[in-house]
Amino acid sequence: MNATLDAGVLPAMQELHVSNDILDDRAALQAAWDRDGYWFFRDVLDTEAVGRLRRVFLDELSQLGVIAPDDPVARFNGKSLEDFPFRMESLASRKVWKPFVAEPSIHRFFSRLLADDPFWIPTVEYRATPPAQDRARARFDYVHQDGFYNAGIPFSICWIPLAEIDPDVGGLVLAEGMHKGPYLHDLAQPPLFPIPDGAVPAHAWRRTTYRPGDVVMMHLNTPHTGVANYSDRFRLSMDIRVMAASGDTPIIGNITSLxxxxxxxxxxxxxxxxFVFDENTYCRGIDGRKVPLDEIPSHFRAGDEVILAVRDGRVTVLRPPH
Known part of the structure; x- marks a missing residue:
């Protein structure tokens, strides 16, 4: 049976390959990337820096009243989640990713990995995922390929666990080697164009138990998804996009007219x-949906911060930074 259709069950899957031993071998890193579509590094990020970021998440959850003050494991106290900000808008508005990537130890690691200064794209997800309230549904949240929604921005996805994430807590699963083929998204199902059930074979899925200090780097076309949280605590992680500063970086700025x-x-x-729009422009709304060209002025306005990819004067992607 399709792994995504078994309600409440996380199927057995192989462990991620660990890439620590090839961190300083450019040829081996490239070979692993080409083969697998990801790198997974154990205990390479400064855990004190990760801990400072985790503290920001914990403080926010405490202020929201969903965990006990000073609870280091973020155990859910059962408060109603009716008004819970699942996108953690407060953290997004404060751009708490910026001081984290500016930490000298964090900057050094990514400079070493990329053999260049990192260029951080402010497409950031702050994950403080509570225990699932409905445990009868499938464990996989939404299988997708980031590249489908971000044509012309050749970033890598950087996923960082902020606390231990075991199979009960859920976390990230990815489809090894599936970045090589065409997009799996169904063009006949706008505006989100979901990947159909069964498009990713069950044997391709990989995961592990993640810990603070670990980091996963994914190819933008690697299919992946979050997994529903079946533990008693919040799942804490942050994912952000990065590329080498000398690469084909997007424009990040503010709209002056539209x-x-x-x-x-x-x-x-x-x-x-x-820059002009055409029928191939993916204008992405807040929820990832493709916005029709004639509706763009109702979704964006002068002054909005945006990420823009351009090719030959044409916009390939216009999107908000979250």
């Missing part, structure tokens, strides 16, 4: 201009 045909942006480091 119509259904073009957008003008004032970008960082003088990267500004006006």
């Amino acid at each position: 119509t259904s045909r073009e957008v003008a942006v004032q970008g960082d480091q003088g990267r500004s201009g006006a």
Whole structure:
């Protein structure tokens, strides 16, 4: 049976390959990336820096009243989740990723890994996922490939656990080697174009028990998903996008004018201009859905911060930074 269809069951799957022994071997790193579509590193991030970021999450959960103050494991106290901010908007608005990646030890690791300064794309997900309330549904949340929704931005996905994440807590699962083929998303099902059940064979899925200090780097076309949390505590992680600073980086800036045909942006480091939309532009709304061209002015406005990928003066992707 399709692994995503067994209600409440996380199927057995193989462990992720650990890449620590090839961290400084560029050829071996590239070979592993080409073969698997990811790198997984154990205990490479400064755990004190990770702990400072975790503390921000814990403080926020405490203020929301869903965990006891100073509970280091973020155990859910049973409070109603009716008004719980599942996207952790407060952390997003404070951009708490910035001081974390600016920590010298964190910067050094990613500079070493990329053999370049890291260019951080402010597409960040702050995950403080509570225990699942409905345990009759499938464990997989939403299988997807980030590249489908971000054409023209050749980033890598950086997923960082902030606390131990075992099979009960859920966490990340990815499909090894499945980054090589075409997109699996169903073009006949707009506006989200989901990947059909069964498109990823069960034998491709990989996971492990994650711990603070670990990091997973994924190819943007690697199918992956979160797994429903069946523990008694919140699942804490952050994922962000990164690429080498010398690469084909997107424009990050603010809209100065906008119509259904073009957008003008004032970008960082003088990267500004006006760029046209066409039928291939993926204008992404807050929920990932593709926005029709004639509806773009109702979703974005002058002053909004956006991420923009451009090819030959045409917009391939326009999206908010979250």
